[in-house]
Structures are given as structure tokens and as C-alpha cells.
Amino acid sequence: MENQVFSDLKIENMHILDAAETRSPCPKCGRSRKYFCYTCFVAVGLLQGRIPLVKLPIKVDIIKHPNERDGKSTACHAAVLANDDVTIYTFPCIPEYDRNEVILVFPGEDAVSLETLIQDQSTCGTENVNSDLNSTSEDAPKIAVHKKDDSTNNSIEHPSIGSSEENRVSDSCSRNTDVRKRKHGLDNADRQYSSIESDELDRDGAPEERVNAEPVAKKTKTKPMPTFSKVVFIDSTWKQSKTIFQDERLTDLRRVELKRHKTNFWRSQDSRPDTYLSTIEAVYYFLCDYHRLFVEEEYDGQYDNLLFFFTYMCNKIKFSNPKGKFK
Ligand SMILES: [Zn+2]
Numbered sequence: 001m002e003n004q005v006f007s008d009l010k011i012e013n014m015h016i017l018d019a020a021e022t023r024s025p026c027p028k029c030g031r032s033r034k035y036f037c038y039t040c041f042v043a044v045g046l047l048q049g050r051i052p053l054v055k056l057p058i059k060v061d062i063i064k065h066p067n068e069r070d071g072k073s074t075a076c077h078a079a080v081l082a083n084d085d086v087t088i089y090t091f092p093c094i095p096e097y098d099r100n101e102v103i104l105v106f107p108g109e110d111a112v113s114l115e116t117l118i119q120d121q122s123t124c125g126t127e128n129v130n131s132d133l134n135s136t137s138e139d140a141p142k143i144a145v146h147k148k149d150d151s152t153n154n155s156i157e158h159p160s161i162g163s164s165e166e167n168r169v170s171d172s173c174s175r176n177t178d179v180r181k182r183k184h185g186l187d188n189a190d191r192q193y194s195s196i197e198s199d200e201l202d203r204d205g206a207p208e209e210r211v212n213a214e215p216v217a218k219k220t221k222t223k224p225m226p227t228f229s230k231v232v233f234i235d236s237t238w239k240q241s242k243t244i245f246q247d248e249r250l251t252d253l254r255r256v257e258l259k260r261h262k263t264n265f266w267r268s269q270d271s272r273p274d275t276y277l278s279t280i281e282a283v284y285y286f287l288c289d290y291h292r293l294f295v296e297e298e299y300d301g302q303y304d305n306l307l308f309f310f311t312y313m314c315n316k317i318k319f320s321n322p323k324g325k326f327k
Pocket of ligand 1: 026027028029030031037038039040041
């Protein structure tokens with residue numbers, strides 16, 4: 001038999017999902033759901049109290065496009081499995097982010113790797129980055145940082161899309177604090193977390209080389225302090241994500257792009273390269289990188305359960321429906 005998807009990860013036993021094939025009412029809203037409620041972000045039926053819960057090292061916001069269909073988003077997985085740390089917003093109801101506290105994961109000309117972001121800040125002597133990451137540019141991953149004189153696809157020359165309208169919406173959103181937990185589905189493979197070529201799928205790729213000038217003992221004790229407390233992802237098709245990205249509340253944020261990873265997303269096919277990650281994959285890989293950079297050198301599967309539902313669904317598709325359709 002073929003290998004299972006993500007078989008090397010530390011993911012809780014998924015047999016409980018086999019037993020939860022029938023729909024159950026959501027304990028919060030009462031709507032009929034399978035596995036979990038994608039509106040309330042809670043497990044339903046047999047799964048209540050029996051799914052793994054993941055504690056994240058950083059707060060995560062996911063911004064969804066309003067036209068995405070409910071129930072199809074893998075962003076929901078993050079909100080269900082890491083409910084304390086993940087908030088999903090439906091555009092244009094998004095917060096006013098503080099550039100000093102928030103980074104955006106979004107590929108493109110101005111995006112850099114997380115390691116490069118840290119090194120740049122360290123070089124500039126800003127904030128609280130530890131000096132042990134003052135590595136030279138030769139150590140930095142070869143991801144170019146271009147200025148935006150290339151007026152290409154994601155250009156942010158037009159950051160004022162409907163600003164007055166958005167302010168109005170934003171104000172109304174602020175009166176409804178529960179909007180932070182609203183979400184809508186997503187349905188296709190046009191994920192924007194791509195942009196990077198891929199040649200392997202693994203949990204490695206950590207920048208061990210980056211600190212190679214430091215003694216081992218120091219490496220394990222001294223980690224850089226992140227200069228942000230929240231990371232934002234955009235969950236939508238590529239075309240839709242550009243609309244969101246061009247919102248002035250996001251254009252000023254520091255941008256990070258992910259390393260090379262190959263998606264296991266069951267809707268990833270057609271003309272899209274297999275490096276177009278689903279949202280839950282993007283969140284997962286970012287957190288793995290974050291962990292190695294800021295928490296401890298060795299990643300030991302702390303966030304693997306974020307892929308609890310995703311892995312189950314991938315394997316179900318892979319072994320029961322070769323056409324890749326997930327009902
Ligand atoms: Zn519900």
C-alpha cells in the first residue's frame with residue numbers, strides 16, 4: 001500500500017474520525033455538522049472532548065474572503081484544534097494591525113523568509129533581537145528582497161481600495177466583537193501560499209546553518225526574541241487574496257513567505273503547482289519554522305496535531321477516491 005500522508009508526524013490516532021461519519025448537531029449553534037462546526041469551531045457528536053488541542057507559541061489570525069464557501073476551509077481546522085490561539089476574520093472585517101507587532105505571511109516580491117526577517121532586524125539593531133543571530137548575509141537564505149519598483153502582480157501601489165467604506169465596515173465590525181470568530185469556507189486549490197518552488201515535503205529545512213558560528217551550548221540557551229506577537233494568513237483563492245492584501249491595513253505589514261513545501265491538499269491539482277499549500281499546511285509549516293527559530297532548536301512535533309483533520313481527509317481521499325474529490 002502507498003504511504004500514508006504525513007505518516008512521520010506525531011498526530012493523534014485518527015480512528016475516532018472513522019466512527020464519526022454521521023452528522024451531529026453543533027453543541028453551540030445546533031446546525032448539523034460532520035466532525036466539527038465550521039461556524040463555531042467546536043467538535044461535534046462523538047468528537048466532543050476527544051480531539052487533540054494544540055497550544056501555539058504565537059497568536060494566529062486568518063483572513064478569509066467573504067465569497068468563499070462555508071465548510072471547505074482548512075483554516076477551520078486551525079481554529080478548531082487551536083481555538084485559544086487562532087482567530088478567523090472575514091474580510092473586510094479585520095483589525096487595524098500594528099506593524100510593530102504583526103507580520104503577514106504572503107508571498108511576493110517584498111516577502112522574505114522568517115530567518116531573513118530576523119537577520120535584517122538584527123542588522124538594523126532594532127528591538128529585541130538577540131545578537132547571536134547577527135549572521136552575515138552569506139548565511140541568509142537566497143531569497144531576494146526586491147523593492148516595489150517592479151510593478152508586478154501584487155504591487156501595493158494602490159493601497160486605498162475603498163478605504164472610506166472599509167473604515168465604515170471596520171467600525172461596525174468593532175461593535176461586534178464576536179465577528180472575530182466568524183468564518184467562511186474555501187473551496188478550491190488556488191491557494192496563495194505558493195510562490196516557492198518545492199522539491200520535498202518534510203518538517204526539516206530549519207536554518208541550523210544560520211547560527212553555525214555559535215557554540216552549541218549557547219545555541220540551545222539563547223534564542224532570538226521575535227519582533228512580532230501575531231502572524232496573519234490570508235485564506236482565499238490567489239485572485240481574492242490580492243484584493244485582501246491590497247487593503248491598506250495589510251500593505252504596511254512586514255511580509256514573510258514560507259520555505260519550500262509540497263502540498264498534500266486533495267484539491268491541489270489542475271494547473272496549480274504542488275507548492276500551493278492549503279491554509280492549514282501554511283500555518284503548520286510557519287509554526288515549525290517559528291519553533292526552531294524562537295523556541296528551541298529541535299522541533300518535536302508540538303504542532304503536528306494541527307494536521308489532525310487534514311491528514312485524515314488526505315488519506316481518505318488518497319486511498320478511497322483516486323480522483324481526489326472529497327465530499
Ligand atoms: Zn456551530
